[in-house]
Amino acid sequence: MANVMARILKNFVPGSPAFFLAGLVVGLMPLFVRRTLSRWQFVWLSCLLGTYLVLSAPVTARAVAKGLYRQPSVNRLQDARGASTLVVFDGDHAGLRLKEITRLYALLHPEWVIVSSTREWFQQDVRRAGIPPDRIVRETSTLTTRDQAIAVAALLKERGIDRVVLVASPIHMPRALAACEAAGIRAVPSVTARPHTDLPGGVWSVIPRRDALFYTNESLYEYFAIWWYRQQGWIA
Numbered sequence: 001m002a003n004v005m006a007r008i009l010k011n012f013v014p015g016s017p018a019f020f021l022a023g024l025v026v027g028l029m030p031l032f033v034r035r036t037l038s039r040w041q042f043v044w045l046s047c048l049l050g051t052y053l054v055l056s057a058p059v060t061a062r063a064v065a066k067g068l069y070r071q072p073s074v075n076r077l078q079d080a081r082g083a084s085t086l087v088v089f090d091g092d093h094a095g096l097r098l099k100e101i102t103r104l105y106a107l108l109h110p111e112w113v114i115v116s117s118t119r120e121w122f123q124q125d126v127r128r129a130g131i132p133p134d135r136i137v138r139e140t141s142t143l144t145t146r147d148q149a150i151a152v153a154a155l156l157k158e159r160g161i162d163r164v165v166l167v168a169s170p171i172h173m174p175r176a177l178a179a180c181e182a183a184g185i186r187a188v189p190s191v192t193a194r195p196h197t198d199l200p201g202g203v204w205s206v207i208p209r210r211d212a213l214f215y216t217n218e219s220l221y222e223y224f225a226i227w228w229y230r231q232q233g234w235i236a
Contacts, residue, residue: 015217056208090117178235
């Protein structure tokens, strides 16, 4: 059920192609019966198009994402608070997550690097990043952030690990960190570099762009997912 709900949230959050298509179908369906657009259909389709134009503006994307930028990165050895293990959750902007885990490995020289991902290429890229294979612990069975946290908590308990540095994107970190805390993991957050930094500013920030729409959609998904996790009692 959790996986099904995660897919629904992912695919039908405002800003997604599926949400736009569903809105288009609702607006156009009566057209096939009456062969003409009614006033409410015209208003509906106009609002749908206008909403997507607003969501596609870089200024909107930045404003929506801003509320999720809550955690810092680990930049000094003491910032890790004694953690000897890195944990990376796969998810949005995997390339930035890989860069962050590589940076942290060089900074902290951890005993273990736990990689939670069902994507084989991501697991392989971590190995190619120069991290010794005998330091990598793979977790490949989970699909949702909550399941990742539960599975990683079990791995940490087996090894007697008390504290970890958690790597996720800035927009994913609030939910990932909350899920880890709910699973009993003492995690120090270290967010990746911010995504979509190439979005234009100034007067150009009001012009709709496809990548800005993606950014807005990613952020809105996180807000909805956090809400859903709280409704289920999975996070505080």
